[in-house]
Amino acid sequence: MKIKDLFQETNAALTANRVRSSLTILGIVIGIGSVIAMISIGQGASGQIQSSIEGLGSNLLTILPGVVQPGRGIVSSGRGAAQTLINEDADVLKQITGVAYVSPELQRRFQIVSPATGNNTNSTIIGANVEYPLVRNVSVSEGAFFTDNQLRSMGRVAVLGPTVAKDLFADSDPIGKTLRINKINFKVIGVLQTKGSAGFFNPDDTVLVPLTTMQKILAGSDFLSTIAVSVEEKNLMPRVQDEAILALAAKHRVDPQSPDFSVVSQADILGTLTQVTDTFTIFLASIAGISLVVGGIGIMNMMLTTVTERTREIGLRKAIGAKKRDVSMQFLAEAIMLTSIGGIVGITFGWGISFAVSQIAGIATKVSFPSVLLAFGVSAAIGIIFGYYPARRAASLNPIEALRYE
């Protein structure tokens, strides 16, 4: 029996029972469609997290006081508790070749009041130096960032994140206005460009003040909460990370194997978060996979019914010369045809869902070629697996019995 004839027979058999065929296909469409949609949502989410972490600054190393305990991740560091980083550490890091910019930072939360409007908010105040925008990949949309002079002279100036600016001054222009942080007056000299939230930290909801002002006047502390280092090139990251540990350990006179600080690279953060999103993706895909299996059982059910219904036809085909293989191929082809049509429609359907999700819910989705290939492969495999048993049953029918079947 030739492929073309096989195809023609299959086509005739499936169109003979349009409603039943379409309902069976629908099972596969839902299965494949949800697998595609779930994987695309998962992959889109991890892509979004990746880009927003890269948006925090490219080739970034973050040095934190205390020890980031393995397994507990970056969220529960000993931040705030340990006070081991000081301004001179930033100078040491600056000496390492491959380091582009260094941004020592001290951050605290304070109450901020705008005397002009009477609004107040509680936000993160970051004491920073002039390299902060370069390291953290932020830019000023209105006004200007503070200068070296303002840094040296403990200038009482502030650059507002767009969220803070909106909270305090609503729609009026905040430049030149006065605000009161922890009861001390600051003059607004600039507003940052909107960046969007990145996980647990929202760079739009911050206020930047000179590091000196922060340490001496606001916080009364000489220690740093973070030193952010940007590296010239991505491939220099591991070497710079190692050298930073050695240099700081030497400066602090501690064993580099158990330092009193931690160096976290972007890759580490990404690794932790992609692990989370990957687990999430697998979780979603396996739920979708269950519906795929249910669809496959639907195929098997339909094929078994078809074999019973067409017993006489099978008997006739065998009587006029069909071999076992001809019969089993015919029924297998029907199952594979059902799943393939289901697969193609399902991929389109899943694509549609992921597009709708990105449009309506605003979650970035990404339908990747491998996931399409996987879904199609799985649907073809389901056709073979769930079509095999009915096909074998048809092929092994005794022609005499089959011709007598009523």
Place this chain on the structure above:
Amino acid sequence: MIECKNISKSYKSGEIETLALKNASFRINNGEFIAIMGPSGSGKSTLMHILGCLDTPTSGLYFLDEENIAALSDDELAAIRSAKIGFIFQSFNLLPRSTVIRNVALPLVYAGIQKEKREEAAKNALNDAAFPEKFWQYMPNQLSGGMMQRVAIARALVNNPSIILADEPTGNLDTKTGEMVLETFQRLHQEQGRTIILITHEPYVAEHAERIIQIRDGSIVEDDKNNHRRIANRIVKTI
């Protein structure tokens, strides 16, 4: 040519063994028109299944064109059916959703013949079975019983078989259309020299053959030339 030597067939259902066919021996030459006649339960269907290579005998030898088919596998039997045997059934057994021409060409699909040659052969077979051309693209359920049986005859002819086996071909037809079918058999036998084996329980139908084998309780009781041969009415040939 068919040669049967002491063919027996027994069926087992549980503990009881029934002997459906006992030591049947006969010879059928090429070009013979033969009727196998017997009441229901006589074993004539069992004999037909063996002659048609749908089943193998429990003991004995069955030579079809000098080939012993008693010990062949299912797929080897299928290949022999495909090449040498044309079946005609009481209930026609046409595929309801395929056109007449596709139904007729179906055996050639399994013989691995090209589509163009299949259609050519199917058209010739339909002409031989006196099936009018205007119904070639019809579906079987749009046809009368007599016409359906002609399609089945054309399907049996299409692979140019050594033997044509007709199992109660007139059983579902009224007398007049049954007569037409028998006329077709006689014509095919006379004009083309086809070997035809007609299985029936009706003496009237059997009398259209040249030779009648009578079977009763699994044994051949009579095998003789038919001296009162009926000739099917030629007037009913054209519809």
